[in-house]
Amino acid sequence: MKMKYYSKVFYDDPKIVVIGGGTGLSILLRGLKKFTHNITAIVTVADDGGGSGILREDLGMLPPGDIRACMLALANTEPKMEKLFQYRFDNGSLKGQSFGNLFLAAMNGIYGSFEMAIKEASDVLAITGKVIPMTLEKVKLFAELENGKIIEGESNIPFQVKKNKSKIQRVFINPAISNPLEEGIEAINQADLIVLGPGSLYTSIIPNLLINNIVEKIYNAKAPKVYISNIMTQPGETDGYSVFDHVQSILNHSREDFLDYVIANIEEIPTVVLDKYIGDGSSPVLVKDIDRKLLEEKGIHLIAESLIDIQKHYIRHDNMVLSKLLIDIAKKSKP
Template identity: 65%
Template sequence: MKINKMKIKIGIKRWIVLGGIGIILFSLGLSPIYKYINFTIDEPYIYIIMIIVGTIFLFISLKYGLGTLLGVINKYKYEVDLSKNSVSNMINKKKVLDKGPKVVVLGGGTGLSVLLRGLKNYTSNITAVVTVADDGGGSGILREDLGMLPPGDIRSCILALADTEPTMEKLLQYRFTEGNLKGQSFGNLFIAAMNGIYDNFEFAIKEMANVLAVSGEVLPMTLEDVTLYAKLENGKVIKGESNVSVVNEEIKSKIEKVFLKPQNLNPLVETIDRIREADIVLLGPGSLYTSVIPNLLIKNIVKELENTKATKIYISNVMTQPGETDGYSVSDHVRAIIKHSSEKIIDYVITNNEKLPANVLQKYSEDGATPVLLNEEDNDYLIIKGITVIEDNLIDIKKDYIRHDAIRLSQIITSLSQNHKLPILEFLNSRKDISKS
């Protein structure tokens, strides 16, 4: 049921009036005040009826009035379902989510935002640390024109964690199709405007998150201007995140390593704090060399990951990425991460073992992408490294695009927390309103 501002006001006033009548009736039923206002009734049972009716009115006004108010405050798409103890369910759900595991996710791109949409149904203690090396598309244009950090991946993550109505999300995701703004996202422009107002990118992100009632927080991996480079096995160096896969797809040489300039980039203080407090740290999903690994190249991040008591999980991609991870298996992805960081930052690897529909697989094969599968060599390597493998059906296909099943993936992740076990999952899995995003 869609509710505009006028209807919201009327709805709340209605329950306030009803509550007031209930209080008056209840008071008249109990209080001897009627003697002083010449209000007398010969039949005593009338006062009992007043007490009962007043109590009922007061209960109804509190229940339904609170439901309307919570619906507005919590921005439940301005739809309030007052049946089946929904108010109680909302309160209970919030309490459970607030007690959920503290999760830090390092990554970027579409894979990260997909995961966050599922993960927010299992905990509200989420910190997404997002790469800001993007230099292509609308983000790249804003970065070059305004000298700001690229907002694209951050915008997607904020919207993934937001509890906002569909119209607002469509507005922020809208891309202009004509004129000088062609290809630019309105959400990117919103962040650019906030950055211009406050002259502070970090504060601009926090203000946008506040406006959209985000569950958790979204942080850039650094506040400094950074450029990603990729050195190939043939010795060639590619400059720019957006050029890595495009150029290398033509050259057909494997990536030896990636690095950032300038070096010794500082992370946000909040990022270090969240890693130290975390129950779970996730690497990925996302492009291996351009989304996941760049976060590990920031100063002190690897050291903090080595020292944290959190459960550390790498989420393997479902498909290889042409020009970046051609022919890679699960262990190849892990080897690349360890090469750029440390052997002590992965406890678990979560990977898909679900077969893809032939028609979808054919489409991806034409673009040069293949499934990332676990083989015997992978198992042997991961056992030697002390890494536990979890395989499951993790595919979600929408409009012929392959994505991770965010709900199933989130269930597995939260169950691996050392401090938060199944009671949280049992409650949330019983809720019918959790569906795939």
């Protein structure tokens, strides 16, 4: 399917495709847009929880939440506009719903298609680059646990993993044949760098790799492929995972020689901040000697750096450090 964008092209800027979803992707995009205007964010639409899930169920549209977050991350507009799009209602039937989600739902109704809704909203927000859904199909995410049980629904997976005390073996989507957008494939083919993550491994990153032929399209692209490992494990999704465990899951859902680089954190987290996360069931994902050894055996180049940024006791990636690392790799790959 074809989506038309008319954003200005900055030919000297590295062309970077970032694939994922959730908070991790939007944080990265806020930093990356300061270094290049040629950004394409390919975003998961497999989520079915929260306000997005309600709109998906009620209106039959694709879930707008991750799309909205990435558009706002790339927006070049007045702060008042961003506050408006981020505003969440706290009363009545709209409780928990964001204005940005409702705006995209309205645009979807006006133009009769989600792709045109994104395009028009992108113009309103004057975004840097493009935001593209991974597919226009109404996909549902499933997880097969190590005990053989099949879990239906992205928002249900972490709860059922904890309830069953069984880790995720694999994830898959229905319909199994869901096609990517042409603009996404074009961006992948023209990219100087293709980035996976950061974000929820099984519910934000890997779903994008399940789209029809996308793994081969990414693999055959000339650009280096980089995976950004999470800083903390995610309860009910990656409990006890090492850096290499994250990488191996990516490879299990793609192919063994899929990645060229992995970026991972080596910075210790202050105890006063870490204790809260440990209490919630998370643990740090720090590079260890075994990770270095296993990645080297697979021919994957590890970039281990201090990547921590703590804001109001929340741990996240330092998007400026991360962006500089990515731009350096992209510039080396440019002909």
